Amino acid sequence: MFTEDFSGRILYFDQKAAVSFASIACxxxxxxxxxxxxxxxxxxxxxxxxxxxxxxxxxxxKNCNIAIINPWDYRVT
Incomplete structure (x- = not known):
């Protein structure tokens, strides 16, 4: 079920993400x-x-240089 429902919508931790991981952690x-x-x-x-x-x-x-949204505190404007 999970595989079918989210097919093509899962982002993996790949080599590009690994490079970003090191920068963010440091x-x-x-x-x-x-x-x-x-x-x-x-x-x-x-x-x-x-x-x-x-x-x-x-x-x-915070301070990870990514866009963040809190869906529990989201206000439509």
Whole structure:
């Protein structure tokens, strides 16, 4: 079911994302905001695909140079 429902819509952690991962993890550590490996991988996938991340954990992804939206706090304007 999952495979059929999301076929063609899953973004993978690939070589391009791995390069972004290293940059994100190093930059966050350098500015005193270390990031978990899982969060850095998620941010790297979004960064390398120019994708917006939908999460309610907005603070965990600040300063990752990605677009973030909190769908639990989204206001239509």
């Amino acid at each position: 930059e966050r550590k350098k500015i005193g905001q270390p990031i978990s490996q899982a969060d850095a991988q998620i941010a790297a996938i979004c960064y390398s695909h120019h994708a917006t991340l939908a999460t309610r954990n907005v603070d965990d992804f």
